[in-house]
Every structure is written in structure tokens, then in C-alpha cells.
Amino acid sequence: MEPLFNRVTDVYRCFLSGSCPDQSAANVARVMFSAVRPVRGPVRGERSPAERAELTCVALTLVEKITCSLQSHRLPPPAASYYEEAQRLLCEEMDLMPQLVHHFQSEDQIISHLAAKSASTCVFYHLHKSGVVSPVWQEKCVETFHGSRPGPELDACLWSLTQVMKKLLKGAHRDILQKLLEAFDCSLSALCLRFLPEEKEEARRSPVDFTSSRLWGATSCLLLDLLEVLTAAGLMCGGRLTIHVHSSALLKTVSCSSQYFVKKQAVLLLKRAVLQKVGEDWALGEALSGQRTRENQSYDMSLLTRSVLTAVANDWLQTVQVEQDAFFGGTRQTRGEDSPEPDCVMLRAVSLILLKSVEFHIQTARATAGGHSAAEVSGYLQRLWGFLSVQLPEVTHRCCWISLLFAEQDDDMMEAARALLAIFLNHRLCSRLDDVTVSEAACASGCNPHCHFVLLLQSVSFDHSILLDFLISSETCFLEYFVRYLKYLGTDWRGFAAACDNATQRATLAASGGADRSKLTNRGERHKGDVISRVRPADVNPTMERMTAELRLVDYDSSDESDPEDMEVSEVEPGPSVCDRSRFSAFDVKRETFGPPISTTQKLCESSKPSLSDSNSSLERRAEGLSVLREETSCASMAPPSGKVTCETSAVLCLSELSKVVTRLQTKELFPYNASSLLKLLAQVESCYQQSHPLHSNK
Structure with a gap:
């Protein structure tokens, strides 16, 4: 030996x-x-x-x-x-x-x-x-999928097939992948039928309950990984999407599984499916475009959303377990608090699954003769808010949910905001009520887009540079959301002003309740000479403050250029081609906007030090660049006669500064896409503000 x-x-x-x-x-x-x-x-x-x-x-x-x-x-x-x-x-x-x-x-x-x-x-x-394909390996996996119980052998076969298919997906080996799918089709169908809690009679008659096995949890997670790979393979090869076909079973897994990590992985898998981001962590986006037609994609999404909405209507949310927040080392118990913080990753995923399903349901119903009722959509939202209020009972104004729950995840926050905006616009179109009544009803349902946008501006301290980050980043759908909201804002300035007034009143009450509250920051801190201070909703109790107080600015220096396709920005004037846009980057835009860059080595060294002083120094450098811009793009002519800076004025100042920065960058051909339509919408904001303050306008 x-x-x-x-x-x-x-x-x-x-x-x-x-x-x-x-x-x-x-x-x-x-x-x-x-x-x-x-x-x-x-x-x-x-x-x-x-x-x-x-x-x-x-x-x-x-x-x-x-x-x-x-x-x-x-x-x-x-x-x-x-x-x-x-x-x-x-x-x-x-x-x-x-x-x-x-x-x-x-x-x-x-x-x-x-x-x-x-x-x-x-x-x-x-x-x-x-x-x-190796016949020995294929025979072993097929035999195991047909008859093995949870254990090392089944786990090894699941993991092995998943890894082979991932490598084929990364290399875009479409023909080989298609052969592999055909070879394992029957055995994988049998495996899913045996291990997923399908709503089928033959599954109910299964003599063996595998969920009682102590090894079931690991096998379930490996099976969920394989389902995601099979779905990505379906996207590439033009076949069926496994997650969508088995969506009812996955929803039931969330309800019935005895292990929380299995529930959570199933929810996150459904979230990636409903956001159409399956395989984004390890597959190439171009490779997954595949041969799927718009009709196939619509059919697949219909299967998924129908399963979700049916489950929600049958009180699925009441069966979803949400444990306390966890981190590396165990669960976190906050000092001085009787109740631990909930798992916000789980809450965000469940919320997005329902919101995106409702959004797609509305789009599908609009394109067909079936239609839908406003009461039906409102019922889904009420069920969601009821679920969230149990987990996070501190918030009284429902429109605050989106800002606080999604504060740590920008991409999810923008997806939720876009979905709620689409739901609201559809309700406004179908109800045929006046804007005041519609806005009040929207606040009751937690989907008033004016509240969401004001809360977003508050969360970034009315800092237009962060909005610029979002605009030039492809990591979120902020551009599409922003354009759609600005179009609506031009038709209902009164609703926006009312939302700002409410925010100002809440901020005044919060300030009178304690001076220390004004020190809280969300995405950044303002330097002392800044005239725009962060406004905090008064509907948020201290427990929710802990969720947002430690957030820092997001660095988008490595972000790719924003893609103008399907974003409704370049509707009138064509922007640069993809090849032309490739020479632009977020780094170029920021260098032109905020001055000379910091070396990459220096950035890496600074980012490796989590001290508060380093974070503050970074913010101070950014504030210095912003102060120069404010001098160049002064909006003193828009200040209200009283000299009091309200939430409405702060919002308009922020958007005005954003407009001037984008204009300057586009003039110098440093903006990554044609922003002409966006600039027209931003100019419309200033016009609406001037019209709503005629005395100030005459001055």
C-alpha cells in the first residue's frame, strides 16, 4: 500500500x-x-x-x-x-x-x-x-433515477448530470445538449414524479414517503439544482422549461418540506424563473437565448404564473414559513429585542414571485379576450400585504414596504417597483376613476407609484449621482421603470405633490420626535454644507430602522453599459449602435462627471477595509465632486419663495441636476445611449413644477 x-x-x-x-x-x-x-x-x-x-x-x-x-x-x-x-x-x-x-x-x-x-x-x-455519451455513465444515472432512494448514489448521479449539463451550457454545445436531454428524458420524468409532490393521483398512491428520510434534504437541493439546469437547457434548445412545468410541485414543496433550506431554495428557484433569470449565475446570456419564440415564452410564463396565482388564491402564503434572519455562524438575535428579525431574502423572493406573476397575468389578460377584474388583482395584493404584515408588523403605510424590504437589493427593488407601477397603471386604466380616488386606493393596496418614487429618492438622500449610477448600469431595470414613471408623472403632478406633502409631514413629525433620527442614513450621508437632507418616513419604527441604517453606496464602476433595447428611451431618435456604445463605460461617465479617477489598486485597498472612516472618506470625495456640479447646475430659480426646502422641491432639484448632467455627458458623446427621450421627460418635470407654483414661476 x-x-x-x-x-x-x-x-x-x-x-x-x-x-x-x-x-x-x-x-x-x-x-x-x-x-x-x-x-x-x-x-x-x-x-x-x-x-x-x-x-x-x-x-x-x-x-x-x-x-x-x-x-x-x-x-x-x-x-x-x-x-x-x-x-x-x-x-x-x-x-x-x-x-x-x-x-x-x-x-x-x-x-x-x-x-x-x-x-x-x-x-x-x-x-x-x-x-x-459514456454508455456506462448514462446507464448508471438512468438506472439510479428510476429506482434509487435518497442517498449517496442518487446524490452523485444528480450532481454529475448537473455538472455535465452546466459545462455544455457554458460552451453553447446545443446539439450535444439536445442529445443528452433526449437520452435522459424518461428517467428524469420518472424521477420528478417520484420526488416532487405533484398534484397527481398516481403520486398520491406512491407507497414510499421519501421525505421522511434523513438524507432527503440534500437530495432535494441537488434535484432543484438539476431542475434549473434543465430549464436553462430548454431555453437553449427550444424545449420545455422544467421549472414552469413543475411549478405547482415546487410551490407545494415550499409548503410541505420539513427543512427550511429546501423551502428557501425552492422559493429562490421560482423567483429566478419568474424574473426570467434562470442560470444567470453560470450560463452565458447569449447562449440561453436559444430557439425559443415569443409564443413559447408566453406559454411557459403562463404555466408558471397560473400556478402561482392559483396557489395564492388557495392561501399558499399562509403556509410559507419564514425563519429569523441568518448569517455565517448561525441566527442573529438583536440585543434588546424580544423578536428576531425575519429572513428578508425569503420575504423578497416571495413578494417578487407574486408581484411579477400578477404583472404578467395583467399583460396576458390585456392581450386576450378573457380579461381580468380589478378586484381580482387587488385581492392578490391584499393577501401579500397580509403576509408581510405578519412578518414585519412595524410599518403602517403599505407603500413603505417596497423601499424598506428591498433596500439591500437594488435589482430586486427595481423589479418590484416596475411590477407595482404596471399593476397601478392597469388599475387606473380599468377603473376610470379620478386621479385622487385612484391614488387613495393605491395607497391602501401599497402600490402608489408616487409614494414609491419619493421613498426611493429619500433612500438615496436625493442624490442625483446615484440615479446616474442606476441609469448607466445594466444590473437593474431602473431605466425602464424610470421612463415609465416619468411618463405617468407628467399626467398626475397633483398626486406626486400630495405624496411629497405627506412625506414632508411625516419627516416633520419624525424630527420633532427626536433629533437623533435625522442622523440616520440609508444609501449615503450628505456633507454639512448640503442643502438637501434625507427625509425619513415617520411610519417606520426603530426595528425597521435597523434594517436600513447600515446601507452604503453601491459601486457600479464595473457595470456594463445600459441597453436601450425595449426600454422606450430611444423612441424618436436612434442612439449609437452596440459597437459604438462599447467604447463607453460607467467609468468614463463618472470620470467626466466627478473628476479624475482613483486608481484601481487604491480602490481595492480601500474596499478591503470595512472601517467607517474609509467609507466616510469615499463619500466625502464624492460629495466634493457633487458640490462642484451643484455650483454649475444651480437651481436657485426653482427655490420656493418661503425658502423652505420641501420634499417636492428636493425631488425636483434632484431630477433637474440629473437632467443637466446627462445633457452635458450626451453633448460630449460620453453617455452610453441616446437619452433624448429621457431628457424630454425630465424637462417635463421642471415644467410641471413651474406650472404648479405660478407665483414662484413669475419671479
Whole structure:
């Protein structure tokens, strides 16, 4: 045993150094095969089973690393030829794959997992070279999917298939992926039928309850990962989308699973599906565009949204478990508080699933003759607010939910704001009521877009530079939301002014309740000479303050250019082409706007220090750049006669400064897309403000 272990480790050292061992490739292949081959019964000279397990782990890792290096062409030419020959002898002449898949059922979970990694790498390597799926590996997975219980063998097969398909997706190997989907179609259907709580009679008659197994949780998570990969493969190959087909079962998993981490993963998977972001963490966006037509996408989303809305109508939200907030190290208990903070990741995901489903339902109903009722949509929202009020009972004004619940996640916040805006505009169109009545009803339902926008401006301290960050970033849908809201704002300035007045009154009450409250910040702190101070809604109790007080500015220096397609910004005048826009970046825009850049090394050093002083110094540098801009783009002519800075005035000042900065950048061809339509809408804001203050306008 000891000489064999030494020979394997010698090969490992040579491989890591990029050299060849002092023996032939055939001898190396035999050594590795002997180390990987499962041994039944005691081995002569073996001192303990742990030694054999260690040897097997080293050999399996070596097989996986050699195959990965050959695939990525990382080895120098002499070593590449040597190890390629050893790998060929192992897999073709010595038939290594049966030995690897045999380890799938090992009780040692480390060996089982390493065997799955090695098998997946070898399968993908030969798929890439010959386009042929390993029959031994395929047969093992199919057999396991048809009849295995939760355990190491099933987990290894699930993980292995998931990894192979992920690599095919990353490489956009559409034809090979299609063959793999066809080969596993029947077995995967049987697997989902056995392990997902489908609403089918045959599933109810299943004699075995796998959820009672102690290994069920790990198997469930691996199955959910595979469902996401299968859905991404459907996007690429033009097939069915697995998550959408099994959406009812996933919703039931959230209700019925006994393990919270399984519930949470199922909810997050549904969230990615409803946001159409399946596979975004590991797949290329261009590769997933695939062959899906608009009709297919609409049908898939209809399946998903119908399942969600049906479940919500049947009190699904009442069955959703939300545990306390967690972090690395356990759950967090706030000092001096009897009740812990809820899991806001779970709350955001559940909220987005319902809001986006309602939004798509409205769009679909508008395009068909079926239609929908305003009471139906209002009922879904009331159920959502009822669910949220149980988890976070501190907020009394429902429109504050979106700002506070999504404060830590900009992309989710913009998706929620856009969905609520679409819901509100549809209700306004269908109800045919006056704007005042519609706004009051919207506040009761928590979807008044004026409240949402004012709260957004408050959360960024009326800082137009952060809005500029959002505009030039492709990480959120802020551009589409912003344009749609500005279009509506031009038709209902009274509603906006009323929302601002309410915010000002709440801020006044909050200030009178304690001077220390004015020190709270959300996304940034203003320097002392700044005339615009952060306004805080009075409807938020101290518990909610803790959720938002520690937020900092988001750095979008690495953001890509915003894509104007489907954003309704360049409706009249065409903007630069994609190739032209590629020379623009958020870094270029900020350099022109806020002065000379800070070196990347300096930024990285500063970002690695979480001290408060570093954060404040960064904000002070930004404030200095903003003070110069305020001098250049002074809006003193818009100040109210009384000299009092209200929420309405602060909002208009912010949008006016944003307009002037964007105008200057576009004039110098430094803005990443044609913002002519956006600038017209921003100019309309100033016009509406002037018309609403005629005395001030005459001055």
C-alpha cells in the first residue's frame, strides 16, 4: 500500500509542476487505475481502511485534474502529450468509467463526491472530443433515477448530470445538449414524479414517503439544482422549461418540506424563473437565448404564473414559513429585542414571485379576450400585504414596504417597483376613476407609484449621482421603470405633490420626535454644507430602522453599459449602435462627471477595509465632486419663495441636476445611449413644477 501511495503522489507532484514522471504513460495509467479501483475485502499490507480511502481520494482528484487540464489546454506540449496518452489508456483500454461510477454508492461521502467529479469531467471531455455519451455513465444515472432512494448514489448521479449539463451550457454545445436531454428524458420524468409532490393521483398512491428520510434534504437541493439546469437547457434548445412545468410541485414543496433550506431554495428557484433569470449565475446570456419564440415564452410564463396565482388564491402564503434572519455562524438575535428579525431574502423572493406573476397575468389578460377584474388583482395584493404584515408588523403605510424590504437589493427593488407601477397603471386604466380616488386606493393596496418614487429618492438622500449610477448600469431595470414613471408623472403632478406633502409631514413629525433620527442614513450621508437632507418616513419604527441604517453606496464602476433595447428611451431618435456604445463605460461617465479617477489598486485597498472612516472618506470625495456640479447646475430659480426646502422641491432639484448632467455627458458623446427621450421627460418635470407654483414661476 505504501509504495502505491508514494507512486501516486509522485505522479501528482510531477503533474502540478508540469513535468513528466520517470516512467512510461502506460505505467502511470496502471498505477492510477490500481489506486482508483474499488477493493473488496482486506488488502495485503494495508494498515487501516483510512489509508485506502486516502489513496482513493488522491487518485480520483488526480484523474479529475488531468482531464480538466487536457480540456483547457493548460499543460505544456510535452506534458500534454504524455498525460493525454495516460488518460486515453485509462478510459479506453482499462475501462476506468465502471470503477468511477461504482464509487457513487460509497458510504464515504467524500469518495462518492470525488468520483462524481472525476466521472463528470471525463464524460464532458469525451463528449467534447467525440460527441458520444459514456454508455456506462448514462446507464448508471438512468438506472439510479428510476429506482434509487435518497442517498449517496442518487446524490452523485444528480450532481454529475448537473455538472455535465452546466459545462455544455457554458460552451453553447446545443446539439450535444439536445442529445443528452433526449437520452435522459424518461428517467428524469420518472424521477420528478417520484420526488416532487405533484398534484397527481398516481403520486398520491406512491407507497414510499421519501421525505421522511434523513438524507432527503440534500437530495432535494441537488434535484432543484438539476431542475434549473434543465430549464436553462430548454431555453437553449427550444424545449420545455422544467421549472414552469413543475411549478405547482415546487410551490407545494415550499409548503410541505420539513427543512427550511429546501423551502428557501425552492422559493429562490421560482423567483429566478419568474424574473426570467434562470442560470444567470453560470450560463452565458447569449447562449440561453436559444430557439425559443415569443409564443413559447408566453406559454411557459403562463404555466408558471397560473400556478402561482392559483396557489395564492388557495392561501399558499399562509403556509410559507419564514425563519429569523441568518448569517455565517448561525441566527442573529438583536440585543434588546424580544423578536428576531425575519429572513428578508425569503420575504423578497416571495413578494417578487407574486408581484411579477400578477404583472404578467395583467399583460396576458390585456392581450386576450378573457380579461381580468380589478378586484381580482387587488385581492392578490391584499393577501401579500397580509403576509408581510405578519412578518414585519412595524410599518403602517403599505407603500413603505417596497423601499424598506428591498433596500439591500437594488435589482430586486427595481423589479418590484416596475411590477407595482404596471399593476397601478392597469388599475387606473380599468377603473376610470379620478386621479385622487385612484391614488387613495393605491395607497391602501401599497402600490402608489408616487409614494414609491419619493421613498426611493429619500433612500438615496436625493442624490442625483446615484440615479446616474442606476441609469448607466445594466444590473437593474431602473431605466425602464424610470421612463415609465416619468411618463405617468407628467399626467398626475397633483398626486406626486400630495405624496411629497405627506412625506414632508411625516419627516416633520419624525424630527420633532427626536433629533437623533435625522442622523440616520440609508444609501449615503450628505456633507454639512448640503442643502438637501434625507427625509425619513415617520411610519417606520426603530426595528425597521435597523434594517436600513447600515446601507452604503453601491459601486457600479464595473457595470456594463445600459441597453436601450425595449426600454422606450430611444423612441424618436436612434442612439449609437452596440459597437459604438462599447467604447463607453460607467467609468468614463463618472470620470467626466466627478473628476479624475482613483486608481484601481487604491480602490481595492480601500474596499478591503470595512472601517467607517474609509467609507466616510469615499463619500466625502464624492460629495466634493457633487458640490462642484451643484455650483454649475444651480437651481436657485426653482427655490420656493418661503425658502423652505420641501420634499417636492428636493425631488425636483434632484431630477433637474440629473437632467443637466446627462445633457452635458450626451453633448460630449460620453453617455452610453441616446437619452433624448429621457431628457424630454425630465424637462417635463421642471415644467410641471413651474406650472404648479405660478407665483414662484413669475419671479
